[in-house]
Amino acid sequence: MIEKLSLTCDGRLSHRQLACCHSYCGLPLEGKDMLIYSNVSNVEKELEPLRLTGHHGEISAMTFGKGSRPVLLCSASADYIIIWDIELCQKRTQEGKVAAGTVIGTSLGEVVHLAFCLSDERVAACSGATVYVLSSKRPDVISTLTNHLGPLTSAEFCPWNKDILVTTSEDRTFKVWDLKTETVSYQSFVLSASPLLSVLFLEENRHLITGSTDGQLWCFTFPDDHKCHLVTKMDLQKMEKRHQLHQLTVSYPTGGAEHSAVDKVETSKPVLRMASCSSLTDTKSVHEKNNSWLCIGSSDGLYVVDLATSELLTVLYFKDYHSLSITLAGSWAISSGWDKAMVFLVSSLFTSCVVLLELHLSDLERNWACGEGLSVYPSSPLLPASPLNAAFKKKEPNLPKKKGGIMEQPLVFHSKVRSSGYTSAPRRMMFSPKTNIQKKPSSKKVTNNTGFLLSDYPADSAAPTIPHSHLSTGNKPVYCFQYSGDGKQILCGLGDSSVLLYKSSLTGNPTVYTGHDKPVSSVSWSLNRQWWLSASEDQSLRIWTLGSAEPAIILGNSAFSKPIRSAQFYYLDKFLLLGSGPSLCLYLYNVDITRDNIKRYQQRSAVKLASRITTASSADITALSAISDFFSYIVLVCGSDRSIQVFDMNKGTVASEVPDAHSRAIHCVTQNKGSMFSTQAPDSYNLFLTSAVTDGVKIWDLRTLRCVRRYENHVNRCHPCLSAISPCGRFIASGSEDSCAYVYDIRSSSYLHKLQKHADTVLSVTFNPATPQLLTGTLDGKLRLFQSSSGACLSHDNSTAVHSIPNMTA
Structure with missing residues (x-):
């Protein structure tokens, strides 16, 4: 001046x-x-x-x-x-x-x-x-x-x-x-x-x-x-x-700030x-x-x-x-x-x-x-000492090889053995082709029910605000959501320690998975959609395969001393990434779905610890996020000390830190991951959201590690209400304690829509990656699906159907 x-x-x-x-x-x-x-x-x-x-x-x-x-x-x-x-x-x-x-x-x-x-x-x-x-x-x-x-x-x-x-x-x-x-x-x-x-x-x-x-x-x-x-x-x-x-x-990062702070008289x-x-x-941020x-x-x-x-x-x-x-x-x-x-x-x-x-x-x-120069896209090859190199090693001596489930079993314990030849009549003809068979038209091949899942996500569609369907999960809080990558299925982690698997339309009875002893804190799909994981407050992590009622991998017991707050697949599904206490853990895993009918208690799948990194301030991890859709070294970790730490998994260290990012501990961090049905500008993937009780939702730019916008129209005073970014990158949804869900325009601080008709606090929100739909979950176990007004994105059912299921108990 x-x-x-x-x-x-x-x-x-x-x-x-x-x-x-x-x-x-x-x-x-x-x-x-x-x-x-x-x-x-x-x-x-x-x-x-x-x-x-x-x-x-x-x-x-x-x-x-x-x-x-x-x-x-x-x-x-x-x-x-x-x-x-x-x-x-x-x-x-x-x-x-x-x-x-x-x-x-x-x-x-x-x-x-x-x-x-x-x-x-x-x-x-x-x-x-x-x-x-x-x-x-x-x-x-x-x-x-x-x-x-x-x-x-x-x-x-x-x-x-x-x-x-x-x-x-x-x-x-x-x-x-x-x-x-x-x-x-x-x-x-x-x-x-x-x-x-x-x-x-x-x-x-x-x-x-x-x-x-x-x-x-x-x-x-x-x-x-x-x-x-x-x-x-x-x-x-x-x-x-x-x-x-x-x-x-910033001036005293080693703790000398208390000596510089002096008592001052507060003036109006x-x-x-x-x-x-x-x-x-001159910044190039898309939404800044x-x-x-x-x-x-x-x-x-x-x-x-x-x-x-x-x-x-x-x-x-x-x-x-x-x-x-x-x-x-x-x-x-x-x-x-x-x-x-x-x-x-x-x-x-x-x-x-x-x-x-x-x-x-x-x-x-x-x-x-000036910025930090960070990006979700890797700018250098893997270092020789990088923990991520463990995924590309040819020999894995600690992981058992896949074995057939029948070849090594004793003959006397089976009523029918294929190799004996006595269970069926001898073959008189090795091959008999079927001819003159009329091909029946199949209505299940490609129907209107799944046709919208095969098209691109409409980038110019309106926000999903029209109620389409709702149901009850049995008065159990819905703590977490995640759609599969194709948008056909949805996982719901509940407060009664169970996980429900629904169709994206919320029709039909769900598949119930039980095994945890405490509420489920996070769920995550693999990219091939063949298996998924669930983490719980009972200090365990389980990997499930579709069609199996028992988990393929159980990681827990004495492996962790504190609850797992967040877990997901990472690095094109080559690793398991989870946070427990102050430790960020990286695991190699091998899912083997074959089973020995006699030794069913033996787990053929294997898990091996690849790296364990402690947060800079030794604060407990409250939330984490990483992109698994492509090779990325960046992992965002939020701690109980209200900080945001950026981990570089290539170097195995903390690359940068934002102290006091919120006034309370951050309970949700969400990256702009897009989807396989949408295309965004590359710089958009450097945006991520954080949420904290009484401090609203903030959107950050990873390249500068600065908050670029804040949203606080919703009410969040005590419950960990989650937030999400739409696949098109234009909208933000957040839960609220006033029995509403709020939809924001990412370019403006005021909300666009206030989705009402909820009976209790909206804890979880998520967008469908394939079509403009928003799913909300409440504290009393209600699910509500909203769709966009830009055309009928649910072409198989244009009515406002109401579905309900009985109370799901373990």
């Missing part, structure tokens, strides 16, 4: 509205006059400031127009409200004439705030509990609006609708006015215990932001019907603490003024927005917040710049970002000093342009 100008006035201007735009800045002089300075630097000579006279009372508010040509200035005092054409006034002054303005209002009281509309045709003047809408060309009061219970503090015209005005007041509410009817279209609830001070429109995503004197900010959607709903709430003090803690952790951080600025960092930065002028400095993530990017404190003439601010005037620079006019809180500051956005962007 550079101080371009410093002035000492004849009185304090700490609570007055000053004027600043990209070309000029203005401030009162001697109470009744005004000085207008040019913000454009002139190398040849310093231009004299323009002095404007015409008020008889003390000037209380000033503002510049939104247009660039001509530049208009509106000033207000108790006697007059005057409009000035700055360029015309400069011309008249150079000709030796007196600069004059146009009086548009007379004796409207003490005006505390002025605001132009986008076209500069109208001006809103806040005086007491009344807002006057005036014409900027003639002395005409267009509207007089009175409905607030306290004095007004700010007003702002809607940029995309000139007939909409929003006002804030000391009664701690904001109101949306329809200027055509001069009525209130929407009135907010009481937002805070402190008065609201400022309001700002964001035209890009049509949001409304308001701030209070205690540092609280609320971001609302602003739809056409003006029924605003809350997107996110921010607290400058809490964001500042998280930012400072993160900076200390009023939101005096806000302005949006463009983040012009580049205009979500918000500059907030407070009493102790300038705060830069990323609205997409609700996180504080940086703070520019006055105290850190010893060359500045002020230490505490009383009022701010902020211009728009032009030529990668922003201009601020700031008045001192306790002295009569006013300074003009300039900030280059490139200085802020440079701090955020």
Whole structure:
């Protein structure tokens, strides 16, 4: 931050509205006059400031127009409200004439705030509990609006609708006015215990932001019907603490942060003024927005917040710049970002000093342009010492060879032995071809029931929001889901330690698999869809094959000292990956489905530990995720210490770490894996989601390991509600404790749809990889299937069928 100008006035201007735009800045002089300075630097000579006279009372508010040509200035005092054409006034002054303005209002009281509309045709003047809408060309009061219970503090015209005005007041509410009817279209609830001070429109995503004197900010959607709903709430003090803690952790990674932290007196951080600025960092992220930065002028400095993530990017404190003439601010005037620079006019809180500051956005962007350079795609071949090389060894001495289940069995223990030749009549003809057989048409070969599973996933389809079917699993919580890769089957892990295997349409009776002693924490399909695994809180992992009621592999007993929180197949199904306690375990396995009818207790399948890696902080693993559809070295691990750790399995080490990624321990991490039916841009696969209780859902970019967006419209206070990314990469679904499932657009922080009609907390959500369908599971054991409105994706049944099954007990 550079101080371009410093002035000492004849009185304090700490609570007055000053004027600043990209070309000029203005401030009162001697109470009744005004000085207008040019913000454009002139190398040849310093231009004299323009002095404007015409008020008889003390000037209380000033503002510049939104247009660039001509530049208009509106000033207000108790006697007059005057409009000035700055360029015309400069011309008249150079000709030796007196600069004059146009009086548009007379004796409207003490005006505390002025605001132009986008076209500069109208001006809103806040005086007491009344807002006057005036014409900027003639002395005409267009509207007089009175409905607030306290004095007004700010007003702002809607940029995309000139007939909409929003006002804030000391009664701690904001109101949306329809200027055509001069009525209130929407009135907010009481937002805070402190008065609201400022309001700002964001035209890009049509949001409304308001701030209070205690540092609280609320971001609302602003739809056409003006029924605003809350997107996110921010607290400058809490964001500042998280930012400072993160900076200390980065500066002292070995634990020396506690020696650097000193006790500080907490001060209030009023939101005096806000302005949006463009983040012009040249990143290639598919879904990353580049205009979500918000500059907030407070009493102790300038705060830069990323609205997409609700996180504080940086703070520019006055105290850190010893060359500045002020230490505490009383009022701010902020211009728009032009030529990668922003201009601020700031008045001192306790002295009569006013300074003009300039900030280059490139200085802020440079701090955020560098990344970690990580990617889910491997950038180098396997190292000789990599634990992943174990999958390509030709000899595996510890794994038994596959043996036939009948060749080595004693003859006397069988009633029928094929090799004896006595069980059937002798053959008289070795081969007898069947001829003249009419081929019967088969309706089961390719039917409408599975036809949609053979087509590409529609990339432009709407979100699945139409209820299609539902059923009950017997009042047992549904903790986890996973569709098979072809989208034909779905695994459901329940709280009664069983696993149910359904068809994707949820029709027919499910196959029940039992064997665990505690709730199932995760399920995972193999790529060939011939076997799948289940992990449980009973410290065991089981691999099952289709058509068999007994597991092919049981891994547990004394192998793990703590429950398995998450498990899956990894590296094109060559490994088993699981987390237990602080250890990330990598196992080689060999599934042998043959069995000895006599020694059925002997397990022919084998498992061998390939690698065991401990988390950097020795914290217990709460969730993990890796991509098995192609060779990838990256494994994402979330710990009980609220961190995200990126493991490089090629090196067998922790490649990077994000400390304090959430305010609570992360219970869900989900990568954008796409599906075999959809195609996305390669960079999209570097996005992943994390969820934590009371801290919403965050989406991260693996290349920079920074949060790029945050979703917190859903309710998640105590239960581990899961989240999922659609195969097309456009939607995010999340469970919620208000008996609803929420569907978000990945490019926006506000939700698209709120799926109701659930009877209890929605714990699990998942998308079908082959067709636009969403499956939800609740705490009371109910499954509900939603489909998209873009055509009949369930062509075999277009009705809203309701199926139910009896209580499933082990």
